[in-house]
Amino acid sequence: MTVEHAPEPPVHRTGYDEATRARLADEAAQIVARYPQARSALLPILHLVQSEDGYVSPRGIAFAAATLGLTTAQVSAVATFYTQFKRHPNGTYTVGVCTNTLCAIMGGDAIWDEVADHLGIGHDETTPDGLVTLERIECNAACDYAPVVMVNWEFFDNQTPTSAVALVDDLRAGRPVKPTRGPDQLATFKEVSHVLAGFPDGHANEGPSGGVPTMRGTVLARENGWAAPELTGAAAPADEPKES
Amino acid sequence: MTTLTPVLSKSWDAERSWTLASYESAGGYAGLRKALTMAPADVVTTVKDSGLRGRGGAGFPTGMKWSFLPAPDGGPRYLVVNADESEPGTCKDIPAMMASPQHLIEGVIITSYAIGCHHAFIYLRGEVVHVYRRLLEAAREAREAGYLGSNILGSGFDLELTIHAGAGAYICGEETALLDSLEGRRGQPRLKPPFPAVAGLYARPTVVNNVESIASVPAIVQGGASWFTSMGTERSAGHGLFSLSGHVTRPGQYEAPLGITLRELLDMAGGIRAGHQLKFWTPGGSSTPMFTAEHLDVPLDYESVGAAKSMLGTRALQVFDETVSVVRAVTRWLEFYKHESCGKCTPCREGTYWLVQVLKRLEAGRGEPGDIELLLELSGNIFGKAFCALGDGAVSPVVSGIEHFREEFEAGMHTPADVLFPPEKSALFEYTPSPRTGAQLAGAH
Ligand SMILES: Cc1cc2nc3c(=O)[nH]c(=O)nc-3n(C[C@H](O)[C@H](O)[C@H](O)COP(=O)(O)O)c2cc1C
Ligand code: SF4
Ligand code: FES
Numbered sequence: 174m175t176v177e178h179a180p181e182p183p184v185h186r187t188g189y190d191e192a193t194r195a196r197l198a199d200e201a202a203q204i205v206a207r208y209p210q211a212r213s214a215l216l217p218i219l220h221l222v223q224s225e226d227g228y229v230s231p232r233g234i235a236f237a238a239a240t241l242g243l244t245t246a247q248v249s250a251v252a253t254f255y256t257q258f259k260r261h262p263n264g265t266y267t268v269g270v271c272t273n274t275l276c277a278i279m280g281g282d283a284i285w286d287e288v289a290d291h292l293g294i295g296h297d298e299t300t301p302d303g304l305v306t307l308e309r310i311e312c313n314a315a316c317d318y319a320p321v322v323m324v325n326w327e328f329f330d331n332q333t334p335t336s337a338v339a340l341v342d343d344l345r346a347g348r349p350v351k352p353t354r355g356p357d358q359l360a361t362f363k364e365v366s367h368v369l370a371g372f373p374d375g376h377a378n379e380g381p382s383g384g385v386p387t388m389r390g391t392v393l394a395r396e397n398g399w400a401a402p403e404l405t406g407a408a409a410p411a412d413e414p415k416e417s
Numbered sequence: 418m419t420t421l422t423p424v425l426s427k428s429w430d431a432e433r434s435w436t437l438a439s440y441e442s443a444g445g446y447a448g449l450r451k452a453l454t455m456a457p458a459d460v461v462t463t464v465k466d467s468g469l470r471g472r473g474g475a476g477f478p479t480g481m482k483w484s485f486l487p488a489p490d491g492g493p494r495y496l497v498v499n500a501d502e503s504e505p506g507t508c509k510d511i512p513a514m515m516a517s518p519q520h521l522i523e524g525v526i527i528t529s530y531a532i533g534c535h536h537a538f539i540y541l542r543g544e545v546v547h548v549y550r551r552l553l554e555a556a557r558e559a560r561e562a563g564y565l566g567s568n569i570l571g572s573g574f575d576l577e578l579t580i581h582a583g584a585g586a587y588i589c590g591e592e593t594a595l596l597d598s599l600e601g602r603r604g605q606p607r608l609k610p611p612f613p614a615v616a617g618l619y620a621r622p623t624v625v626n627n628v629e630s631i632a633s634v635p636a637i638v639q640g641g642a643s644w645f646t647s648m649g650t651e652r653s654a655g656h657g658l659f660s661l662s663g664h665v666t667r668p669g670q671y672e673a674p675l676g677i678t679l680r681e682l683l684d685m686a687g688g689i690r691a692g693h694q695l696k697f698w699t700p701g702g703s704s705t706p707m708f709t710a711e712h713l714d715v716p717l718d719y720e721s722v723g724a725a726k727s728m729l730g731t732r733a734l735q736v737f738d739e740t741v742s743v744v745r746a747v748t749r750w751l752e753f754y755k756h757e758s759c760g761k762c763t764p765c766r767e768g769t770y771w772l773v774q775v776l777k778r779l780e781a782g783r784g785e786p787g788d789i790e791l792l793l794e795l796s797g798n799i800f801g802k803a804f805c806a807l808g809d810g811a812v813s814p815v816v817s818g819i820e821h822f823r824e825e826f827e828a829g830m831h832t833p834a835d836v837l838f839p840p841e842k843s844a845l846f847e848y849t850p851s852p853r854t855g856a857q858l859a860g861a862h
Binding site for chain 2: 207217273399
């Protein structure tokens with residue numbers, strides 16, 4: 174038998190100053206309102222915590238627990254299950270090199286070696302300036318752009334060792350960086366975490382519809398006059414109701 | 418010759434294709450307008466008659482899944498869209514939602530109407546921030562235009578839509594793990610039955626469908642079932658996104674009728690990269706047993722791929738040429754499954770760990786006699802004995818790799834994979850490899 178402790182009042186549990194706590198509490202309430210049951214808000218609230226602290230901090234765990242009426246152990250058990258939730262402070266930029274099979278073979282392993290060498294750090298390590306956290310990532314649903322690098326979960330397609338090294342140099346030098354398929358300017362880890370908590374940052378209309386591989390079938394079909402059968406009703410059986 | 422049939426991808430290259438204005442000017446939301454004039458049950462029947470099968474991997478008939486929901490009891494019923502796309506090689510839903518999120522939103526509204534759902538969810542993997550931005554914006558635009566919220570287009574039908582970002586876990590693509598994750602828990606699969614149709618989200622009747630399945634619904638409703646069945650084969654109807662990646666000249670998304678072959682798709686994609694030949698490929702992601710050049714003419718529909726001892730899966734066609742070591746590829750895939758195993762059941766948690774141990778020594782050229790039998794035995798201890806389909810999927814690359822390329826695994830008992838297949842020959846760029854540990858090991862033999 175374990176003894177269950179009721180969560181203590183939030184004011185004692187969270188290490189945030191009052192203004193921060195109030196802002197987080199307001200946003201957490203907006204998150205909770207999106208769901209029929211409050212606990213569903215846990216993952217977005219952990220993204221919210223990361224947008225404040227750059228990782229799932231002890232005070233963030235306490236905040237999430239107090240908000241949802243969970244124990245800190247329950248929150249930690251969830252947080253540690255998911256790779257996007259960081260257990261120690263993350264760099265301003267997470268540079269993820271896809272080393273799943275397809276990207277690895279198309280050159281991802283070579284990119285990984287080069288970037289890790291260049292930065293002098295390994296998986297889940299951060300440069301001393303606190304700017305870049307390096308990760309080996311799994312397939313990110315962009316295999317037609319292999320080899321792929323993700324920075325703060327934005328796409329950097331068709332990379333080479335040279336382009337990836339230039340990318341991390343730009344990040345560390347504070348030069349503007351633009352994802353291949355994403356916003357005009359790369360956001361920080363904390364900013365992106367705020368979006369993942371479900372708060373739009375106003376950049377949805379930037380960037381392309383997709384890159385060349387995304388459009389290949391679309392363009393090829395048009396060039397050749399290939400199409401699916403016409404949609405406008407002709408093929409619909411007569412017994413179906415007409416459009417009003 | 419089979420040709421392409423763009424439906425979802427038809428307007429992806431339009432100016433700002435992701436906006437509502439662009440979607441509407443290409444005829445978007447005609448399906449919803451028509452659906453709202455129909456009885457919900459008739460929408461279900463239309464989708465049933467169309468023969469649409471789940472595009473998330475298993476190919477279960479979509480309309481039939483909807484009809485499994487128990488009769489309304491006055492309580493809520495949910496639609497949850499599976500947008501977790503993480504199966505290695507699978508890269509169709511993410512570009513589809515980036516280029517045209519309204520396709521999915523319209524599908525969500527029609528499906529919710531059909532099944533009597535008033536709060537739908539899209540569970541998006543968290544590692545694609547720009548897609549999340551586009552989905553949030555698409556929902557905002559749809560709401561403003563009266564497609565979401567209360568009394569949609571004056572029909573009296575109400576629908577809330579929550580778009581939820583996950584946090585990095587392949588297993589959350591498994592539908593019951595997804596539901597646990599959406600409930601704010603560790604994403605671990607649930608025992609089935611009960612199936613989600615009976616007890617899903619918050620233990621309420623729930624339909625879980627893949628992005629592409631739901632995005633296909635508006636055109637089916639608009640065109641009618643026979644429009645859809647005029648594409649594809651008798652039992653694998655309609656159009657689907659085929660994603661070509663790897664050693665092909667022009668990788669990318671090709672939307673075609675089910676039943677097209679890799680040979681036909683390769684023709685369109687400019688063939689294998691210049692100067693090379695096809696060696697092996699996956700028909701539907703890494704969890705589907707690999708194929709070789711022998712299978713170039715297998716029609717890519719559920720039945721034909723099944724008859725050829727693999728699965729259509731997600732139509733993730735990962736193509737590898739003769740420079741690639743099968744042992745290296747399989748080892749890397751198994752490292753993925755080991756990493757992503759949720760740990761709930763022993764065969765998968767321990768089995769993937771041991772498979773990786775054995776594969777790694779074979780890749781390093783330090784395999785031991787009996788290792789191939791050991792791999793097959795370990796696979797046999799996982800297949801059919803794991804709690805969810807991740808376990809079964811994990812052994813597919815091992816078993817099919819040994820079946821087609823046993824000699825490469827045998828070579829792993831004395832020669833490192835990177836000596837037999839220098840990795841720099843497979844890369845898409847030129848580079849000077851660093852001194853090779855494998856080569857040094859080989860020299861030591
Ligand atoms: C390990 C694992 C991962 C899965 N990942 C996904 C996924 O990312 N997207 C998806 O739609 N289905 C995925 N599935 C299949 C789902 O469990 C489910 O069958 C599917 O979402 C049903 O939708 P559909 O009938 O429209 O295909 C996965 C299954 C397993 C076992
Ligand atoms: S098969 Fe693997 S992923 Fe599925 S429940 Fe068992 S341990 Fe978890
Ligand atoms: S393997 Fe790298 S994005 Fe799919």
